[in-house]
Amino acid sequence: MISELRIRGLGVIEEAVVPFAPGLTVLTGETGAGKTMVLSGLGLIMGQKADAGVVRTGSVRADADGEWRLAPGDAEGLRQRLEEAGVDVESEDGRTVLLLSRTVAAEGRSRAFAGGRSVPAGVLAEITEQLIAVHGQADQGLLRESRRQRDLLDRFGGRELTADREAYRQSFDAWRAAERELRELVEHRQERDREAALLRHGIEEIAAVAPVSGEDEALKAQATVLAHSTDLIAEIGTARALLVGDDAGAPSAVDLASQARRSVERAAQLDPTLLARLADLDGVLASVDEVARELGDYATDVDADPQQQAAVEERRQQISGLKRRYGPGLDDVLAWWADAEVTVGQSDGAEARIDELTALTSELTAATVTAAARLTKARTRAAADFAAGVTGELHALAMPDAELSVAIETADDIQGFTVDGADAVAMLLKPHAGSDPRPLAKGASGGELSRIMLAIEVVLAGVNTVPTFVFDEVDAGIGGKVAVEVGRRLARLARTAQVIVVTHLPQVAAFADRHVVVSKDRDGHVTAASVATVEGQERVHELVRMLSGLEGSQSGAEHAAELLALAAGERA
Numbered sequence: 219m220i221s222e223l224r225i226r227g228l229g230v231i232e233e234a235v236v237p238f239a240p241g242l243t244v245l246t247g248e249t250g251a252g253k254t255m256v257l258s259g260l261g262l263i264m265g266q267k268a269d270a271g272v273v274r275t276g277s278v279r280a281d282a283d284g285e286w287r288l289a290p291g292d293a294e295g296l297r298q299r300l301e302e303a304g305v306d307v308e309s310e311d312g313r314t315v316l317l318l319s320r321t322v323a324a325e326g327r328s329r330a331f332a333g334g335r336s337v338p339a340g341v342l343a344e345i346t347e348q349l350i351a352v353h354g355q356a357d358q359g360l361l362r363e364s365r366r367q368r369d370l371l372d373r374f375g376g377r378e379l380t381a382d383r384e385a386y387r388q389s390f391d392a393w394r395a396a397e398r399e400l401r402e403l404v405e406h407r408q409e410r411d412r413e414a415a416l417l418r419h420g421i422e423e424i425a426a427v428a429p430v431s432g433e434d435e436a437l438k439a440q441a442t443v444l445a446h447s448t449d450l451i452a453e454i455g456t457a458r459a460l461l462v463g464d465d466a467g468a469p470s471a472v473d474l475a476s477q478a479r480r481s482v483e484r485a486a487q488l489d490p491t492l493l494a495r496l497a498d499l500d501g502v503l504a505s506v507d508e509v510a511r512e513l514g515d516y517a518t519d520v521d522a523d524p525q526q527q528a529a530v531e532e533r534r535q536q537i538s539g540l541k542r543r544y545g546p547g548l549d550d551v552l553a554w555w556a557d558a559e560v561t562v563g564q565s566d567g568a569e570a571r572i573d574e575l576t577a578l579t580s581e582l583t584a585a586t587v588t589a590a591a592r593l594t595k596a597r598t599r600a601a602a603d604f605a606a607g608v609t610g611e612l613h614a615l616a617m618p619d620a621e622l623s624v625a626i627e628t629a630d631d632i633q634g635f636t637v638d639g640a641d642a643v644a645m646l647l648k649p650h651a652g653s654d655p656r657p658l659a660k661g662a663s664g665g666e667l668s669r670i671m672l673a674i675e676v677v678l679a680g681v682n683t684v685p686t687f688v689f690d691e692v693d694a695g696i697g698g699k700v701a702v703e704v705g706r707r708l709a710r711l712a713r714t715a716q717v718i719v720v721t722h723l724p725q726v727a728a729f730a731d732r733h734v735v736v737s738k739d740r741d742g743h744v745t746a747a748s749v750a751t752v753e754g755q756e757r758v759h760e761l762v763r764m765l766s767g768l769e770g771s772q773s774g775a776e777h778a779a780e781l782l783a784l785a786a787g788e789r790a
Contacts, residue, residue: 219686219716220350222285223263227277229255230738234749241731242712245720246760251738252747253720257352257690260284262320262328264350265343270326279323286316286349288685296348303341305333318342350686353671361645361667361674362659368597368643370674371624375600376681382596386589386639393582393632400575403568414565417558420544424555427536434541434548437534444527447520454517461510472510475503583632590640594628597641601626604677611673615707616700621648622670623655645670668696672704676711686716701725702781706788724764728781729788733757758782 223236230252236245247253259282262268273280287310288296296316300307308315319331320342330339361367372379443450463470479499486492537548544551601624612620627642629635646655647662647670656662662670675687689708696704705726711717712731721727735752752760761778762771 219287220260220284220718221287223256223259224281224283225256225259226281227274228259228262228272228280228282229274230747231255231259231749232274232277232747234747236734236749237732237751238716238718239732240716242709242717242719242729243732243734244727244730245718245734245736246722246727246764247736247747248738248763249722251736252749253736254690255747256736256749257688257720260350260352260688262322263318263342264346264352265320265330265339265341268320268322268328268339270322270324272322273324277324279321281319281321283317283319286314286318288314288316288349290314296345299341299344300333303332303335303337305335305337307333316345318345349684350688351684352688353675353690361671362657362662364642364644365638367624367645367658368638368641370678371597371600371604371643374604374678374681375596379593379596379600382589382593383639386586386593387637389582389586389589390635390637393579393586396575396579396582400572400579403572403575407568407572410565410568414562417562421555421558421562424540424544424551427540429537429540429548429551431549431552434534434537437530437537441527441530441534443520444523444530450520451517454513454520458510458513458517461506461513471506472503475499475506479503586635587632590628590632590635593639594626594641597626597639597643601643607677608670608673611676611707612669615669615673615703617649617666617669619650620666621655622646622673623648669700669704672707672711676707679711679714684715686718687711688718688720690720691722697723697725702784705729705785709785709788722764724761724778724781727761727764728778729785733760735760 219240220238222238224234225231225236226233230250234256236256245253245256258272262272262280262282263284290313300316305316317331317333320328320339321331322328328339330337330342332341332345372383459468459470461471463473479496482492482495482499486496540551541548544554605622605624608622609620612622623646625644625646627644629640629642632640634640645658647658647666648655649662649666658667658670672689675689701723702725705723705728708717708719708726709729719726719730727733733752734749736747736749738747758775758778761781762774765771765777766774
C-alpha cells in the first residue's frame with residue numbers, strides 16, 4: 219500500500235505531507251482547497267503527463283514523492299520489472315519499501331525516479347499500474363462505453379478468461395495478417411500481371427544484347443581506332459623509324475645512343491667514375507628497342523577492316539538504344555535488368571503464394587472461430603456471476619429493487635470480429651420492479667452510476683491484484699441514506715484493500731480509518747493549501763462543516779457524533 223505522499227510546489231500546495239493508512243482514508247475539504255492537487259501529485263507519480271501549469275506560482279519546480287510499503291505478495295509481480303529498470307528497493311519490518319518520485323520544472327521539463335534511480339516516466343506507469351487503481355467522475359462516463367463494460371467483465375473472469383482472450387488474440391492476429399496479405403495479392407493481380415508483361419519484354423530485349431558493364435566506353439574507344447587506322451599506322455611507322463631507323467639511312471635514336479655509349483666508354487678509360495653512365499646508356503638502348511618492338515606490334519594489330527568497323531558501330535547502336543529506354547547509363551540498364559528479374563520472379567511466385575494463403579486463411583478462420591466461441595462461453599459464465607454479484611451490492615447500496623444484467627451479442631461472421639473477440643457487451647440496469655432493463659448509457663443517472671461503479675469495484679475486489687483503490691468523488695450526486703450505504707461499502711472494501719476516497723459527503727467520511735483534511739489559507743495575494751490529519755473533536759468539527767457549514771452547531775455536532783458511532787459499530 220501507499221503509506222505517504224509528499225508534495226512541494228504543486229498548484230495551491232506549497233508543501234504538504236499526506237499520510238495514508240491501511241483500510242479507508244478519506245480526503246475532505248472545501249471546494250478549491252486543493253484536494254485535486256493531492257490526486258494530481260499522485261497522478262504524476264503514476265507517470266501521467268506533466269506540464270508546467272501544475273507548478274505553483276513562484277516555484278521553480280513541483281515535486282511529488284510517494285512511499286509504498288508492500289507486503290510480500292504485493293511485491294512479487296514487480297520485482298522483475300524493478301530489476302530490469304535497475305531500481306533498488308529497501309526492506310523494513312519484512313515489507314518492501316519502494317520510493318517513487320516525479321519533478322516538473324517551471325519550464326515544463328519533468329524527471330522520474332524509482333528507488334532513487336532516474337527512469338522514464340513510462341516505467342513509473344508500469345510499476346504503479348500494479349499497485350494502484352484510480353477511479354474518478356470521468357470513469358462514470360467510461361462506464362457507459364461498451365468496450366469499457368467488456369473490459370470490466372473480462373477482469374472479473376480472472377485468469378481463465380484472460381488466457382482464453384490471449385489465445386483468441388493470437389489466432390485473430392494471425393488470421394488478420396494472412397487475410398490482409400491474401401486480399402492485397404488478389405486485388406492487385408491484374409496490375410501485377412500487366413507490370414510483369416512489360417518487364418518481361420524489357421528483360422528479353424536486354425538479354426538479347428547481353429551488355430556488360432563498361433562495354434559502351436570500350437566500344438567507343440575501339441570505333442575511334444578503326445575510324446583512324448590509316449593515320450595511326452602512318453604515325454606509328456614514323457615514330458618507329460625515328461627510334462630504330464629505316465631504309466633511307468637517316469640516323470635513328472638507337473644509332474645516336476650507341477655513338478654516345480662509345481664516347482662515354484672511351485672517356486671512362488680516363489675517369490672510371492663514368493662507368494656508371496655506361497649502364498644507364500645500356501638501359502636507354504634496351505628501352506628504345508622495347509618501345510620500337512611494341513609500336514611494331516601495335517601497327518600490325520591495327521586493322522582497317524570495314525566489316526569490323528561496321529560490327530562495332532552496330533553494337534554501339536544496340537547499347538545506345540537500351541540506354542535510351544532503360545538508362546541513362548549502361549550500369550543503370552544493368553540495374554534495371556536485375557530488378558526487373560526479381561520483380562517478375564515475385565510476380566510468378568504470387569500465384570503460388572495465393573494458393574498457400576487461401577489454405578492458411580481457411581485454417582486460421584476455423585481456429586479463430588473456435589477460439590472466439592471459447593471466449594464467448596467464458597464471458598457468458600462470468601456475466602451471470604458478475605451480474606448477480608453487482609446486483610447484490612446494489613441492494614446493499616439502497617437500490618433494493620435494482621437488477622443489473624449483462625447482455626452479450628456475438629457476431630456470426632469472422633468479418634465482424636475484433637481484436638477483443640466476437641462479443642459486444644452491454645450492461646443493462648433495471649432500476650425498480652416493473653421497469654425494463656436499459657443500457658447504462660441511456661437509463662442510469664449520475665448517482666446510479668456512482669453506486670454501480672462502487673458495486674463493481676467491490677465485486678472485482680476478489681479478483682483484483684491491485685492493493686490500493688482511489689475514488690475521486692465517485693459519490694457525487696447521492697446523499698442521505700444512500701450516502702451512508704456507500705460509506706459502509708467502501709469500509710467493507712477497505713477490509714481487503716487500501717481505499718483512498720476524495721469526498722464531500724460526511725456520511726462517507728465518517729467510515730474512514732484516517733481522515734485527512736485539505737484546507738485553504740490566504741497569505742496576502744497568495745492562496746495556499748495545508749493538509750492535516752484530524753481526530754477526535756477536530757474530526758467532529760470537519761463533519762459538522764460538511765453537514766451544514768455552520769461551525770459550532772450543536773445539532774450538527776450531535777449528527778456528526780451519531781455518524782461516527784454508526785461507522786464505529788460497523789467496523790466492530
